[in-house]
Amino acid sequence: MPEATTMATTGAPAGLNLRYGEAINAGLVRLLTELPETLVYGEDVAKPGGVFGVTRGLRRRFGDRVFDTPISEAAILGSAVGAALMGLRPIVEIMWADFSLVALDQLVNQAANARYVSRGEAPAPIVVRTQQGNAPGACAQHSQSLEALFLHVPGLRVVMPWTAQDGYDALLAAGYSDDPVIVIENRTLYAGEKTEVRIDGPPRPAGWTTVRRPGRDATVVTWGAITARVLAAADRLVADGIDLEVVELTWLNPLDLTEVLGSLGRTGRLAVVHEANVTGGFGAEVLARVAESGVPLSTAPVRIGTPDSRIPAAPSLAEALVPSVDRIAAQLTKLVQEKP
């Protein structure tokens, strides 16, 4: 992570060319530098620098505020809650979102309750960094998209950054948040292209959404890594005369649908695309809120996601399930061509 080191030694330049993983690293550097009450720990994060290299260099630089732990998700999350109750701001890593399932108690029964029960006297401002989703060859226990599970839990915040800038900003906002925040990253993004990332701004308030592409024919709401496929599908459909507006929800809690509802007021057609399977997915919540808002839709809204299936390891099998650019494009075409 030479860029992060540069920032450290020269003070904060306005923008750096960073990959997504490097931007997360830069965010961690900034939090560790600015907030002495932060710790960074988890499985293999310190000396090895993380299985995806995201936390490389932090141990060397910040000493025992960055440390490796046993393979003990309940102890990682539980100790984070306990340290937070005492006034620290632990940033812990759950290597794969799938692994959080062995320790959900500490998130749902403990972290999410701390502020509520104590009426704000002893909150648990922890940051849980994790990553999720399918990648070629990943097995059923390393492929799930679990955001809806966390989003069902009042008391937790959830953010799913897709760009390097959002990765940096999301982590920074999470570190400064007084609520427990789950930052869901995606390992297919870590080593992506370098883009310019501004690292000198103040923490952004949680809850931002971004219109990734303006358009007039339909509003496509999406989040996470699959945003790239949605944008690719939208670009492809230009040739067919279809002009889609793509709104990326970086934060799913807090959820701000102002942009989405405004967009729907213009397009009248709604699709939600997520990598998670459809039933009980967060797309259902988006559709429900749009329905409750009373914004008139000219056609029935559609949810595009992975079918309700387990995720197979073989790439050919997984590709048959996780929405592809082709499938997204086909379903969006159908949405737009449907007669009101």
Next chain:
Amino acid sequence: MSDDRLPDPTQGLADLHGLWRIRVLEEKVRDLRLSGEIAGSVHLAIGQEAGPVGVCTELTEADALFATYRGHGWALARGVPADAMLAELAGRTTGLNGGRGGSAYFTAPRYGFHGENSIVGAGAPIAVGAALAGKHDGSGRIAVTVFGDGALNQGATHEALNFAAAFKLGVVFVCENNLYSELTPIADMVAEPELYKRAAAYGMAGERLDGNDPSAVRDAARRALERARAGQGPTLLELMTQRLVGHYIGDAEQYRPAGEVERAKQTEPIVRLRAALAAEGVPDTDLDDCENGAREEIEQAAAAALAAPIADGATAKEHIYA
């Protein structure tokens, strides 16, 4: 067992008073539950008072105590006021948490009591984090986490024990072994019923002791706390005790063999300490004062608690987020 040791009369009277405070508090809680002032599931610590009385005198203000749903006595011994606790149990605005925690999940951080927990074993990793924070914030804080025998069969407790031992964190794990994991004998659920022996496998100190004797508990707690404060890592204490009541109010206790509770009543903390002090020549009036003082305190606390307004439903959605 330390039955033969003579208690120091001054400490003994203080302990007897401490035991009675918890006993009377729990009796009051039971009355209020049965009269309907307290709703829901209530777990009493009648018979298990010596643990909190022995441990809590050894804690400093900076230390952090974590208990379970059977935690009223631990909170009281830690210094949490009885009136605010009873108000909490009775769902009053003046309750420790304004009625959000109830009997089984209240917290009182300003008193160094960082919460009961209604999930068996869940408090152990949280206490480990409090000790971890103590290492980084310069407070020197030691964390004490209390749980029952059943919690030692929870994965989270195992993870906490290992995590604390691996990093030599200042944690005292206090297992109150009352022989029952809820309604099931712990002996039926483990191949090795001497639970403290697990400590050796984690590379930490472990000790089984008479959990009905406040001075024995205090001595062991002191050793464990000294070890923790010296940076020598955690300790697992196994306090042998028995509850004289059900797991919860309403527990029919068919699972307990005939005569078990009656026998336990011969060795419960108050009966034993009172007899020992009387044998040393402490006058009956002094012994009676321990009970009377406790009764007066708890009566007043209950009256104050019940006089307060019921928690206002309009506030129920407050404090979910910052």
